Amino acid sequence: VDPAGIMQAKSLADQRRFFDEELAPVFEKPLLKWATSRKASLFGLGIPPAQYDSLITSGDGTMASVLKARLEKLACDFPLQNNYFAWQAFARRYPNPGEAALPAYLEKRNYKTIRNNVDRVAIRHANLIEFLAGKDAGSVDRFVLLDAQDWMTDDQLNALWAEITRTASTDARVIFRTAAEPSLLPGRVSNSLLDQWNYADAASREFSARDRSAIYGGFHLYVKQAA
Template identity: 85%
Template sequence: MTLRYPLAPTQTGNHLSMSDVSGELVYRRGKEVGKAVYQNRALSKDGISERLFAFLFSGLVYPQIWEDPDVDMEAMQLGAGHRVVTIASGGCNILAYLTRSPARIDAVDLNAAHIALNRMKLEAVRHLPSQGDLFRFFGAAGTSHNSDAYDRFIAPHLDAVSRHYWERRNWRGRRRISVFDRNFYQTGLLGLFIAMGHRVGKLFGVDPAGIMKAENIGEQRRFFNEELAPVFDKKLLRWATSRKASLFGLGIPPAQYDSLITSGDGSMASVLMARLEKLACDFPLKNNYFAWQAFARRYPQPGEAALPAYLEQRNYKTIRDNIDRVAIHHANLIKFLAAKDAGTVDRFVLLDAQDWMTDDLLNDLWTEITRTASTGARVIFRTAAEPSLLPGRLSNSLLDQWTYESEASREYSARDRSAIYGGFHLYVKRAA
């Protein structure tokens, strides 16, 4: 769950000014994100919460995307020739979409760390010598020479802003890129949140990684019921998750927390337990790399279980052949769409960004989506709660130009292996 929707005014296109390199924008903690998040007075309780979230969100949040690209591609009926606009996030979705050979993918994001990650992924696909090298860089843990591979094969082709991000040193003197020598997926806000979940489990005598010993769904269910579910009844956990800041590590801003809690019995602990139950019990571990990241803290090895599409050997050539069809934009999505000609986008991927938008922003966004959408265009997005948030909030003049595929949306939601969303939603543009 994320705040990845770029609203604040930033540079557009594939190039940022050199002021980014010196830190004018990239390291200006929370300022641009804050323009998109702030809805309350600075010194109010909610306002303080929003500003803390914006500060935390200014760095890397998602080392991997937490939406299921396989479901995305099926729902979009993505194919050759399609023009796609998507929120970038961790970039796994973008590379997965290339397996369907769309004509173009424009990936937009406000978070500068995500922009740097996406640009590095593109250059890694282009310039690492082989699929095995790509897997070792983005799929394996504990590959100590990945930073050397970055220096030799990737860095010479990166833009200055992205190089500055990955080569910046922390207080220990380590460059950021060195996280790929260890386990990149244990970094970022999401990685720290998952690590905290493991620590909480162990505090109550449960090792969440124990589920990886299960050999079938029945054993997964048994582990969840006997080991994981009781943790959510602990008073300390229920108290902690009743604080909005407790979910900032999932990229959930305060407004989205309010939406998420409506999908349960009024307690966040019950909502989180239901989402974890789906992740743990609804899909065989061999088919769900999201569960591997949540419980094993890594991806499986090739042949051990399913991998993200961009790390599968069978997709490597197609993705590499299509990599030049992607453009990464550090931009305001509404303004980005406003600069496009009418009818020039076939597929839109909004992730869960609309959850925290005001009605005015929703209508501004869908005004541009509707204008730029081709006939039959498809829009997909996710929500924290189960229902679509558009009815009653989007003007009828806009909503009437779209068909909501309710039955298909329910089916796709049930099949989303990431398991953390209440609803998956598909809208199709009607003929004029």
């Protein structure tokens, strides 16, 4: 099966048809089920063992079912014209000008804005816990953690959230993704820390549904409570 065939779709119905007829049956093949049951099989997708263990908690407990569900979302839930993640996955390239949307930072119309504001960006190659330790209390209002917490130990998570909580201003926001659907913090990060944050459950579910990358199980938003 050539996944690039889906790029000929003209509608969400066409995308659904291609998935059901061409892509979905692949996940029923015994060889694929066997291969994806081995953690090493997903190294090439950038999924380490700890994240594999989180991923497999979704679906029916097999990695093939999880990958099928994630691919179904990527293929069927968003028009190809608006999803550059799908272009990367299926066409193995970004769309050419006029074909479909590009990431905002690659759109020609945004080039001047980026160029004129690049000096406002400061790049630090550092351990985030140590970096935050050098910040004043209450001095940070936004934290973007990507999916790094998926392979952190409980001690590392608590050290990270201790610094996030100390440096967070009132109403500060933390966003991150997880391989599994639920937030990984409850039961692992101290209640004395988490009790200072509100988990935006409805917003998190909405953001998860709107996540066009379709790779992750959950998108999560925490908001700092007033002292």
